[in-house]
Amino acid sequence: MKPIITLTMNPALDVSTSVDKVVSTHKLRCSGVRFDPGGGGVNVGRVIERLGGGAVTLYAVGGPMGEVYRGLLETELDGAQPIEIDGNTRQSFNVNEESTGKEYRFVLEGPKWQEKEWQGALDRVEETLSEGSYLVVSGSLPEGVPDDFTARVARLAKKKGARCVVDASGASLEAALDEGVFLVKPNKRELRDLTGEDLDSREEQEEAAKRILEDAGAQVVVLSLGGDGALFATTDEVFHLPAPEVEARSAVGAGDSFVAALVLRLADGGSLADAGRYAVAAGAAALLSEGTEMCRAEDVERLYRELLS
Ligand SMILES: Nc1ncnc2c1ncn2[C@@H]1O[C@H](COP(=O)(O)OP(=O)(O)OP(=O)(O)O)[C@@H](O)[C@H]1O
C-alpha cells in the first residue's frame, strides 16, 4: 500500500440540526445538534480510515473554534496532523427542514491567511510527501491563499515523485491543470465552468476529458456525474460506470466518499476500473447516510459486491 496524504486548507466545523419549518422573524426551536469536523480532505481521510486504510490528514486549524474542531477530529482520526494558523476555523451550519425534507446549508466566512502561513503549509506538505505516495488536495482555498496554491502543491508532488489528486474548482482547478497533476475529479458543473461547454452528451464529456489528457493537465480524468455515475479517462482507456441505485437520504459527502474509495484502491495497487467500481459504491453509500455523515463501510462493501456480481 502506498502512503496517502490529504490536505485540507479550509476545513469547517459542521453544526447540524433539524427544525420543523424554516421561517423568518420567529425563533426557530431546533431539535438535536451534531458537530462534525468537515472539509474535503478531512472527509477523505475519515472515509479512508473507515474503509480500513490509513491516511495522513493535514488540516489547517486555529482559534477557539479550531480547538473544538481539533478535539473532535483527533478522537476520530489517527492520522490527523494540524497545520496551525492564527485565524479562527470557520463553521458551516446545516438545517434539515423536517416538514419538507429540504436541507439548508449556510457556510460562514473563514479566516484570512497570511503569506507566511500558506508558505508554511507548503513546507509541511513537502516534508510529508514521499516517493510514490498519493496526495489528495480537496476543498476550497481560504482567503489570502493565492489561486495557484494547488498548482504549487502539484509542483512539489512532482518533485517528490508523489501522485497528486485534485478535487477542486474554479481558478484553483485551472491552475492545477496548467501545472499538471496525476488525477482530477471534477463534477459536471466544475468541468463545465472550466470548458464553457454544457457537457450534456457523453460525447461532449469524453471530448472534454480527452482535451485535459492531451494538454497533459492530468494523467487520469474522472468526471463524476451524480446519479449518472462517473466517466473515467486515461490515454489508454475511456469508460463509464453507472451509479448503483439507492434511496437518497442526503447527498452530502458523495464526492468525498467517492474520492476516498478511488484513491484507497489505487494506492493499494488496484486497476482504475476496480478503483472506479469501489468509488461509485462509496459515492452511492454516502447517500444512504443522514446529513453530514459520510458513507458507512458496510454499505460500501455491499454495493461494491453487487457491482461485481
Ligand atoms: N443520486 C445518486 N445515486 C447514486 N450515486 C450517486 C448519486 N449522487 C452521487 N452519486 C455517486 O457519488 C459520486 C460523486 O457525486 P457527484 O458527482 O455529485 O460529486 P460532487 O458534485 O463532487 O459531490 P459533492 O457535492 O459531495 O462534492 C458520483 O459519481 C456517483 O458515483
Ligand SMILES: [Mg+2]
Ligand atoms: Mg465535489
